Every structure is written in structure tokens, then in C-alpha cells.
Amino acid sequence: MQDTALRELDVVRDFVNTLDLEENKEGIATPAQLGAWLGGRGLISEGSITTEEHRLAVETRETIRRLLLANNGGEAAPADLAELDRLADRAALAPRFHAGGVRLEPGTGGVVGALGLLLATVAEAMAEGTWTRLKACSEHSCMWAFYDRSKNRSGHWCSMRVCGNRAKARQFRERRRAESSAG
Numbered sequence: 001m002q003d004t005a006l007r008e009l010d011v012v013r014d015f016v017n018t019l020d021l022e023e024n025k026e027g028i029a030t031p032a033q034l035g036a037w038l039g040g041r042g043l044i045s046e047g048s049i050t051t052e053e054h055r056l057a058v059e060t061r062e063t064i065r066r067l068l069l070a071n072n073g074g075e076a077a078p079a080d081l082a083e084l085d086r087l088a089d090r091a092a093l094a095p096r097f098h099a100g101g102v103r104l105e106p107g108t109g110g111v112v113g114a115l116g117l118l119l120a121t122v123a124e125a126m127a128e129g130t131w132t133r134l135k136a137c138s139e140h141s142c143m144w145a146f147y148d149r150s151k152n153r154s155g156h157w158c159s160m161r162v163c164g165n166r167a168k169a170r171q172f173r174e175r176r177r178a179e180s181s182a183g
């Protein structure tokens with residue numbers, strides 16, 4: 001079941017990962033880069049993007065990242081949820097009925113409509129129960145979005161090999177420091 005359901009969320013994961021904190025690489029640094037990214041995923045047709053729309057997209061990305069951190073053992077901040085509500089209103093997200101069922105669809109185009117499509121995917125994942133599998137890495141220099149595929153949804157790091165080991169090594173160093181200062 002999950003793999004198809006998760007695939008729908010890929011675009012949300014990839015959007016969050018347009019910023020690589022570790023390498024300090026911003027994939028949507030300019031309105032033009034944002035347009036290319038959204039266009040490449042079929043979320044926007046064309047038209048120039050204003051600096052305000054660009055700022056909204058970057059803010060929305062970071063709001064989603066905070067929600068993914070909350071999925072990694074926390075609670076979503078009411079202010080972040082309220083921000084998604086406002087965006088959903090702006091995008092005029094509404095249920096639209098099709099022969100095969102119902103989907104949330106934005107009533108506007110452009111960047112706001114594209115962000116609305118991302119929110120619709122988030123909403124569907126929440127309804128299906130797959131949303132909580134998408135997390136942001138709890139290593140603060142990383143915060144990469146990843147799927148927790150563990151059975152009991154207990155994963156914390158994007159990669160056990162990299163961030164998991166890093167956190168464990170730090171815990172080890174801290175413990176050793178505490179022991180040596182105690183003794």
C-alpha cells in the first residue's frame with residue numbers, strides 16, 4: 001500500500017529538500033529557479049514570479065519542514081498550522097468531484113495555486129495516514145526530509161549511517177566528557 005501512497009508525497013519531500021542545509025545549497029534561490037522547479041514538476045504552467053510569491057514559497061517550505069520535524073517526535077505549532085490554513089484559503093482549495101472520487105484542488109493558478117497543490121497532497125496524506133511517515137531529520141545541521149519506513153515509525157534520522165552515527169558519536173563524547181569532569 002504504502003509505496004504508491006508515499007510516491008504522491010515525493011513532491012512534498014523534494015520541495016522541502018530544495019534547501020540542502022548541510023551543503024548550504026539553495027535550489028530555489030531566485031524567482032526564476034522557483035519557476036523552473038515548479039514547472040519541472042508540472043505544478044505551474046508559466047508566467048513570471050514576483051518576489052512576494054517567491055518569499056511565500058520559501059516560507060511555506062520552511063513551515064512544512066517544521067511540521068516534518070513535529071512528525072519526528074513533537075507537536076505541530078498552532079502558528080504553522082494557521083499558516084497552512086491561510087494558504088489554503090488563498091489558493092481557494094476545495095473538494096472537486098470526479099468519476100473516480102474526490103480531490104482537493106486549488107481554485108487559483110500561479111505560485112499560490114502550485115503551493116495549494118502541495119497542500120492538497122499533504123491533506124490527502126494526512127487522511128490516508130501516510131503523512132506521519134514523512135519526517136525531517138532530527139540532526140539539526142541536516143533536517144533533510146525522508147520517509148520513515150520502520151515498522152513502528154521510530155526513525156529519527158535521514159540516514160542511520162550518517163546522521164544517526166553522528167548523533168550517537170556526539171552522545172558518546174558528551175557522556176565521556178561528563179564522566180571525566182565527574183571523576
Ligand SMILES: [Zn+2]
Pocket residue numbers: 137138139142143144157158159163
Ligand atoms: Zn540527516
